[in-house]
Amino acid sequence: MKKIWLSKDYLYENVEWNNSGSSIESSIYKERAYEIWNRANILVENNESLFDLTDGITNLKRSINHRLKSIEKIYNFKKIVFLEKPKGYLELLENFNIIKPYLIKIIMEIRNLIEHEDSPPPSQQRCKELVDMVWYFLKSTDSLVSNLITDFEFVINDCNGEETPYGGTIELDYKHHKSVKIFGWFPLEVMDIKQKKDGFICIYSEDINTKDKWKNIEYHRDKLDTDLWINGVIYTKDFEYHNFISQLLASLR
Known part of the structure; x- marks a missing residue:
């Protein structure tokens, strides 16, 4: 050459x-995250007990994780090498102008407090806000996992x-x-x-x-x-x- x-x-x-x-042939990259999100939404809406809110938060985190894993499976961003590369995956995606990680981190921190410290879930109103946050996160990344x-x-x-x-x-x-x-x-x-x-x-x-x-x-x-x-x-x-x-x-x- x-x-x-x-x-x-x-x-x-x-x-x-x-x-x-x-188009990406497998719809699982897009649709599965919404299926998990929908389960979270139903649990929060029903709010029959604190366990529903707890399970709702857990499913929100699952929905986020599924979308993040789908993005990485398709694009392999972790393989890109550069100086001062962020260690965290959310920060890496922020570096590529794909997401803003602050709200996602809030949901993950709440879920970790529930899971590891047996903390009570937030109020139903706050859980509904978190449900909406995840919905907007999924919508903002749909194009990446669809095309x-x-x-x-x-x-x-x-x-x-x-x-x-x-x-x-x-x-x-x-x-x-x-x-x-x-x-x-x-x-x-x-x-x-x-x-x-x-x-x-x-x-x-x-x-x-x-x-x-x-x-x-x-x-x-x-x-x-x-x-x-x-x-x-x-x-x-x-x-x-x-x-x-x-x-x-x-x-x-």
């Missing part, structure tokens, strides 16, 4: 992201926000998080085909072409003779991948 270097800023500034994904987005198309805009002829596609590998595929059109001024530079990222390219290869195809006619079509791989260890994937996931909202 040939090495070619791309300006990091080019993938962060003036970029408009679009995505296309396929697996692996391909992110990007278009580069100029400083005025106008679309340029440049852009391409990033393909993520959630199973290993070792590399990302990238292909598309880039202007020569954001590339260096000879040597590494500060602020540039290495692409191991399988294919480098100019528009001469596609003289009769409409999509390529607006490219300059110096523009390059790149098809290659970027290794995640070579750049701030955790920040980059956070940006991509944010584009899904």
Whole structure:
């Protein structure tokens, strides 16, 4: 493979992201958490005894845990390596702008007090509030466990926000998080085909072409003779991948 270097800023500034994904076949990732949540809701609503409220809180924690385990099984976020990586999983998901952990921690702390210190459950009104909190948590993460987005198309805009002829596609590998595929059109001024530079990222390219290869195809006619079509791989260890994937996931909202 040939090495070619791309300006990091080019993938962060003036970029408009679009995505296309396929549905996750197993509905268990989404629906099971709601089944457990519904059991919690019924127990809290009935409130025939303190045991109902206690069991309701326990099932809320089970619902949260099921969703967290589903997210990790699909995306393998724990495999992403970076400096100052949070130890807690909730904090890790917060780092990727997926959740805010404060309310979830409150529910888990209440459940732990009940389980390990035999503390009484909160009032029915407070339990109803916790039921609603978990419902909103599930809703906010439904898209992650319903649609697996692996391909992110990007278009580069100029400083005025106008679309340029440049852009391409990033393909993520959630199973290993070792590399990302990238292909598309880039202007020569954001590339260096000879040597590494500060602020540039290495692409191991399988294919480098100019528009001469596609003289009769409409999509390529607006490219300059110096523009390059790149098809290659970027290794995640070579750049701030955790920040980059956070940006991509944010584009899904």
